[in-house]
Amino acid sequence: MTTTTRNWKLIASAAMVSLALSACGSDGKDGSDGEDGQPGPVGVNISDTSQVMAKVSSASVDAEGFLTLNFTLSNANGVAVYGLANADIGAVSFGRLGNEEEVGTTDVPGEPRDIWLSYFNKDKGDGHFTGSSYFKGGDCEDCLVDNQDGSYTLTLDKAIDTLAYEYGYEADATNGLYLGIKAAGKDGVALVENSFYYWQPSSETEQARPKELIAEQTCQSCHRPGHDGALSMHGGKHVTLESCTFCHTDYNSYSKELKDEDGNVTDTIVYDGSIKGMAHHIHNNTYGVGAEIYPQMSSNCQTCHQSSETLELADLWKADLDSATCINCHGNMHGGKTECQSCHSADGMARGAEDAHYLQNANAQSTELNVVFDEITVAEDGLSITTIFKVMDGEELVPLAQIDPRPYKYGGYNSAIVLNGTLGDDFLVNYQKVGYDTFTDNGDGRIKSVISDDSYAVKELVDAGATIALSSQIHVCFDGYGVRADCNVDGEGNLVGQEAPYLVSDTFFFAQDGTAVAESPRVQHAEMGDCQACHTTAITHRYTNDLDGCASCHNGTRDKKGQGSSNLAYIVHSKHYLGGFFKKTDCQTCHGDSGFSLNGIAADAAPVAFGTTDGERLGADNEQLLVSPQTAACISCHQPPYGLSDSTVAHIKGMGGVIDHDGDIMTLGVPASQYDDYVNMQGQETCATCHTGEQILKAHSNWSSSH
Numbered sequence: 001m002t003t004t005t006r007n008w009k010l011i012a013s014a015a016m017v018s019l020a021l022s023a024c025g026s027d028g029k030d031g032s033d034g035e036d037g038q039p040g041p042v043g044v045n046i047s048d049t050s051q052v053m054a055k056v057s058s059a060s061v062d063a064e065g066f067l068t069l070n071f072t073l074s075n076a077n078g079v080a081v082y083g084l085a086n087a088d089i090g091a092v093s094f095g096r097l098g099n100e101e102e103v104g105t106t107d108v109p110g111e112p113r114d115i116w117l118s119y120f121n122k123d124k125g126d127g128h129f130t131g132s133s134y135f136k137g138g139d140c141e142d143c144l145v146d147n148q149d150g151s152y153t154l155t156l157d158k159a160i161d162t163l164a165y166e167y168g169y170e171a172d173a174t175n176g177l178y179l180g181i182k183a184a185g186k187d188g189v190a191l192v193e194n195s196f197y198y199w200q201p202s203s204e205t206e207q208a209r210p211k212e213l214i215a216e217q218t219c220q221s222c223h224r225p226g227h228d229g230a231l232s233m234h235g236g237k238h239v240t241l242e243s244c245t246f247c248h249t250d251y252n253s254y255s256k257e258l259k260d261e262d263g264n265v266t267d268t269i270v271y272d273g274s275i276k277g278m279a280h281h282i283h284n285n286t287y288g289v290g291a292e293i294y295p296q297m298s299s300n301c302q303t304c305h306q307s308s309e310t311l312e313l314a315d316l317w318k319a320d321l322d323s324a325t326c327i328n329c330h331g332n333m334h335g336g337k338t339e340c341q342s343c344h345s346a347d348g349m350a351r352g353a354e355d356a357h358y359l360q361n362a363n364a365q366s367t368e369l370n371v372v373f374d375e376i377t378v379a380e381d382g383l384s385i386t387t388i389f390k391v392m393d394g395e396e397l398v399p400l401a402q403i404d405p406r407p408y409k410y411g412g413y414n415s416a417i418v419l420n421g422t423l424g425d426d427f428l429v430n431y432q433k434v435g436y437d438t439f440t441d442n443g444d445g446r447i448k449s450v451i452s453d454d455s456y457a458v459k460e461l462v463d464a465g466a467t468i469a470l471s472s473q474i475h476v477c478f479d480g481y482g483v484r485a486d487c488n489v490d491g492e493g494n495l496v497g498q499e500a501p502y503l504v505s506d507t508f509f510f511a512q513d514g515t516a517v518a519e520s521p522r523v524q525h526a527e528m529g530d531c532q533a534c535h536t537t538a539i540t541h542r543y544t545n546d547l548d549g550c551a552s553c554h555n556g557t558r559d560k561k562g563q564g565s566s567n568l569a570y571i572v573h574s575k576h577y578l579g580g581f582f583k584k585t586d587c588q589t590c591h592g593d594s595g596f597s598l599n600g601i602a603a604d605a606a607p608v609a610f611g612t613t614d615g616e617r618l619g620a621d622n623e624q625l626l627v628s629p630q631t632a633a634c635i636s637c638h639q640p641p642y643g644l645s646d647s648t649v650a651h652i653k654g655m656g657g658v659i660d661h662d663g664d665i666m667t668l669g670v671p672a673s674q675y676d677d678y679v680n681m682q683g684q685e686t687c688a689t690c691h692t693g694e695q696i697l698k699a700h701s702n703w704s705s706s707h
Contacts (some may be wrong), residue, residue, distance in 0.1 A: 041148040043080030046088075049185045051076045056197035058204075059177055065119075065160035065169055067094055069177060069197070072151050080150025084183060089137025089144060090192075090237035091180035092156060093246035094119045097210045102167040103251040107323045108341055114211055115250040116176075117167055119160040128255055129163060130273055132247035134178075154179075165251075171202040174210050178246040182237040192232075194240045209242070213313050214304055216241055222295070222534040228586040241275075248275040250324070272324055279304070280328035296538030298329055299357050300364075303536050318354040320345040326353075351481070360481035366501040367537045369393050371417075371472040373508040374446065382462035383453040387470060389417065390446040391503065393484065397445035401486040404475035404500035405436050406493055413437060414500065416473045419451055419458075420552045421466025422509070422521045425629075426606040427555040428466055429457045433473065462512065467521050471507040471549045473542050475500040504537055507548035520548050523602075525569075525595045556632070559624055562612035565668075569608075569636040585700040597693035601629050604684065607658065607675055608632035610668040625669030628679070630687040631657035635668060644668075656685035 046052065052073050059069040069092075073081040096119070100112035107113075118131025135158045137144060145153040160169050169175075176198040185191040198207040219241045223231045231239050238244060252273035257265045271277065284298040296303065301317055308314040317325070323340040332338070343350040351360055358364040373389045391398035404414045413435035420427045434451050442448045453459045461468065477500045479485040488496040509517035528546050537543040544550055547568070554568040564570070572590070587596035594600070607626040614622040627635065631652055638644050640661060652659050658678045661668045670678055691699075 041082045043082050043150045044075060046081050046083040046183055046185060049075045049081050050189060052081055052191045052193050054179060054181055054193045054195040056179060056195055059197055059199060061201060066156055068155045070153050071179060074150060082146055082148045082150055084146060084152060086140055086144045087138040088181055088183035090182040092135040093178040095246060096170060096173045096175045098167055103165055105251055108321050111321060113321050116211060116245055118249050121163040123163055124254060126255055128253045130252045131249040174198055174207045175201055178243050180237050180243060192237060192239055194243045196242055212311055213316055215308060215311060218304055218306055224589060227589045244275045248273055248278060250274045272328055276325055277328050284329050295534040296536055300536055301357050320352040362478035362482045362499040363501045365482040366476060367504050369476060369503045371474050371503060371505060373470045376468055376510045376514055378462060378512045382459045385451045385458055388442055388446050388448050391474060398476055400439060400441050400447055402477050402484055404477055404487055406489060415475050417449060418471045418473060418552055419456060420469045421461035422469055423464050423466045424605055425523050425602055427552050428461060428464055430558050431553040432456050467517055468510045469507055469552055471552055472505045474503045476503060502543050504543040504545055505549050506545045522548060523600050525600055526590045527592060530590050556606050556608040559609040559611050562616045565610045567608050569633055573637050587700060594693055596696055598630050598633060598688035598691055601633060605629040613671055624672045626672050626675045627669040628658035628685050630685050631659050655687055656682045657687060
């Protein structure tokens, strides 16, 4: 075919295509152009999206009090998302900044606090109101307009209604709205997004978020997104602190009837439904049980109310303007009197919030002190270790006279140091509390303790070549308002007008020649910072700044008086399976990216005690039951009967794991005298070969709370 012929064929083909396209646009009768077709959607459909982000761009309120908002949706890559439906609008809440006088809750006359006022109130009966009557998209069929390009317009069919309150809509005030979205995305995954918009309607200008007291990331340091325990309330659609504030306003209150076992009403209690009231109540009780404090004392205000250069109102909790906050934790004291600030304030006759919880509080002041081990000396015969340590209050040495000297009710002394040693990846001996009776004044403000093999396992540590580990359980005496003082003990062994709380402990390591060892010799399977994100210094039953301080007592050598394991892994895992909050299957909350991996446990690591042969305290007639280390990590969670079947035990043993049991949780493991024989017979355990970190995460994902 010649070039000329090929070109003519191309021209002819193009003409035919052009004619065909022209015909498609005609009505087929007179050859005229038809109407233009509608443009297709731009972006990606929400059903093909794994994550959405919403941004409100503008809002307005008409003369009848109906709100209209414009917003956009995009995925994680910034691509527009279309296809959102009315039912996917989980909530729209709406309100403005006002003050206490508008709802009649001012505590200090003439000083009403700024508070958030909801435009969508709900009558709870008997004079109780909440700000929780939010708009739900599922109640409206045509409120949402999808522009098919990632932009949307939502006009509420719900007018402003403040019910019994006198306040109303104010265009000159800072108004705000909360948009909560919950939709089904790719593979049915729930797409949840909370977004917010604040503006002054009269000037049509966007405003900064008002009354921000606590940063979102402060709550999320404990309530971590994507993990069990994340904020996910009311059907999983409210996932931020900010969303809570729109409904749980300061004037919220609820009543609840208390009934006896026959269903008769015995009492009616009224409780604070504001966000501060709920947060204080929840963190002052373990899921409403009332006996325990979780995850720490709620008097540790600064765990949540952290000072911040970026939050102007972060220290407002110190202002002593709000009695309701006091009552949240302290109840109706002094005969039900509620004007707390008339006495309790920075300038009043009694301690205000900051003084009572920190500046003049012994428990808070004790956490500012620390114990430092300066040196050790190992005797040539290995029969004693001498250590010199100091207790520091800033730059000031705390004298021995201020160390609590009292005997401990269960034996030993309240004030003590803890001696242990590490070899490989575990501590070598059981809990060794070296008491106050070994303490003497070193003559320079420091304290000396001579630890003898007569009373403690000293030579065992020395002969093993262990790295010596020292931590503390020191109490210091405080007089009244958080001031250190010489301890005053009466004839019956009680402190007179004093308190002696724990100090925070750090673990110090030394080689046997006295050289300080800067880094822990042990593999760190979790980070103490992750523990302290929730617990700060309130970790039962003493304060420690590192996991070694816990493991020096809760190590593989220690059983729970014969009744199961006292190993740190078992203790921690058992404590965090609470009320659907932190499930033991949520490994990464505590273990980070890889701390849960069995590869972190050496195959020749020390075994772990899981009880004794007769279930009683270890003695002459019985011995400990031991489990191999990788297996011990698994069975710290997978306990019989449901989590450790006969077939599972057989599988573990087939992979070299040392374990045995007869169906009783107290009989895990093999007698210590037989452990080496099992290892020699089975070889090293190889659990980590198949149970990699990736496999462990996959196997433990998406467990329901029923597990």
